[in-house]
Amino acid sequence: MSVLIFIDHAEEQIKKASLEAISYGVKIAQQTGTTAEGIVLGNLTDDLAVLGKYGVQKIHHAADANLDHLDAQQYTAAIAQLAQSINADVIVFSNNTTGKAIAPRLSAKLKAGLVSGAVALPDTTNGFTVKKNVFSGKAFANITITTPVKIIALSPNAYKIEEVGGSTELVTYTPTLAASKVKVISSTKASGEIPLAEAEIVVSGGRGLKGPENWGIVEDLAKVLHAGLACSRPVADAHWRPHNEHVGQTGGAIAPNLYIAIGISGAIQHLAGVNRSKVIVVINKDAEAPFFKAADYGIVGDAFEVVPKLTAAINKLKGA
Amino acid sequence: MKILVCISKTPDTTAKIAFTDSNTKFDTNGVQWIINPSDEWYALVRAVELKEKDPSTVLHLISVGQADTDPIIRKALALGGDEAIRVNADSHDSFYIASQIAAVAKEGGYDLVFTGKETIDYNGSSIGGMVAELLDQPYIALATKFELNGVQASISREIEGGEEVAEVTLPLVLSASKGLAEQRIPNMKGIMGARTKPLKVVEPVAVDTLTTISSFGLPPAKAGVKLVDADNVDELVRLLHEEAKAI
Structure with missing residues (x-):
């Protein structure tokens, strides 16, 4: 036993x-x-x-x-x-x-x-x-x-x-093994520095960010929080971000301590993959976004203004 | 080349989840059923692409379920495939389902068995691995690319911390993840053709289950959102730090 x-x-x-x-x-x-x-x-x-x-x-x-x-x-x-x-x-x-x-x-x-x-x-x-x-x-x-x-x-x-x-x-330990039928040719490390499934904090971006060129503010916030990066399905489907960052019902399911959703409306399929997060923060300019109903904290506002301010405020906290 | 694609019937992604019989059964009342997304979007579409490239490929679909699964199987046949096999049984035990698929796969002598990476109802991610073990074949989980050169497959897969490319000689079993193929919409010709494609019903083999579902439950609802003014981001940071203790 x-x-x-x-x-x-x-x-x-x-x-x-x-x-x-x-x-x-x-x-x-x-x-x-x-x-x-x-x-x-x-x-x-x-x-x-x-x-x-x-x-x-x-x-x-x-x-x-x-x-x-x-x-x-x-x-x-x-x-x-x-x-x-x-x-x-x-x-x-x-x-x-x-x-x-x-x-x-x-x-x-x-x-x-x-x-x-x-x-x-x-x-x-x-x-x-x-x-x-x-x-x-x-x-x-x-x-x-x-x-x-x-x-x-x-x-x-x-x-x-x-x-x-x-x-x-x-x-x-010396197991008895037959010859392997799987030959590994190459391997590449995932782009994010922190594996998504293991991340304590995850910062996630959606269509509200308008394009891949705008991900800098998301990455900056993730950096000060030592957070993993995630995204919604439309973002991964449009190839703005790699597939391994897609969370939701048909992507990965995650359960971090803190999940910060930026510009994500919160469709039921997205919520399914993230609703085990302990604390959810939603930043969205649409006050009617369904995600607010599943959130613990929210800011109704323009991500392009709110997120850099949030990054600065967290930097200040960490510096204190 | 013979390919078998495993198809599961799952509730639509927007379905309301509720339970009956003292929380021991999923309440199917009013539920719309779909082909499990990763079975359809990645596993089936990639197999259809392989058949398009080499029309001599034999492509069969398999599903374990009762007669109410047939509409889902016809939907899958509309995307492609020569014929489908339904094992006439219902179970929530993945080993039971995998054993049914393995029995059909063994008899059919398939070179490739594709499954989706997981079903969106029971989230087991188990069928592919179990089928591979029962067939004593290599198993590539979470495949994101699949190329075939004769009997040699080159497969990209998700691993911890990244991705790797592996070469495997057929036969093999794989589970399909995002990237393997792009979702397709069936055309009218496919939908019409699917009606007359053979759908064979076979009886299950005798297998003991390894697990049972004792009960279901729903997670507690959120208390409600605390909204912070967009001009007062410091307050959000204070709440996250002092109240939620999340940062």
């Missing part, structure tokens, strides 16, 4: 979403009275021993160059072998791009029920039930996993990272 946490890394570093998955998995282990172990695939420069402070007791590291690139088939095989050998009954992923590629495969391989996009700890009072968002954030569902082994893919920004203290034992 144990909880196995898949610890993802990008650019050879452990990212925030993985720390959230670790804290979440460690909490489940505490709740169910078992140990929390981690698995890391591929080479990385980050020191894995420091992860002990988050409460993970053992980390199995397969520093195999064949695992440096994501091949869902190989990753699944590697995780399944370990899960079976340590008798893991709960396996935790982050529901990030890597988790989305592997967790369903593992679910089918192990015949282990999967809840993807979990937003809370499992309720184990009567079975094993996990809350997740459905209808793109317009509702939630409590899903009961009915199999002995359970897989949870945790929504980014849904669980707080906790340092509980402790140390971790690092062990070398």
